[in-house]
Amino acid sequence: MNEQDIQEIRSRLKKARKHNIYNDRHACCWQGYLAALLEWDLISPNQHKKLSEEIPVDTPDPSINIFLGYE
Known part of the structure; x- marks a missing residue:
């Protein structure tokens, strides 16, 4: 995504x-x-974190655990 997006x-x-x-x-x-934007x-990852x-x-x-696991 560009900065405008x-x-x-x-x-x-x-x-x-x-x-x-x-x-x-709503937050979920x-x-x-x-998370979907990041996965695709x-x-x-930095934009995901900031947003x-x-x-x-x-x-x-909870999406971080889905990506990285629950251990």
Whole structure:
């Protein structure tokens, strides 16, 4: 993805925060979306990390365990 696409994702994350619509389910959907982008090599691991940090969550991102294992 180019920087314009990354900024679009950031903009959507910001709008969701602005409207205070985050909850665990919503955050999980965003995490899954970002994980899919990473798995398909559409974003880099660094971009994934930075975008994931913008998702307000109460629990850790489970997609990392899916990628790396549970051990």
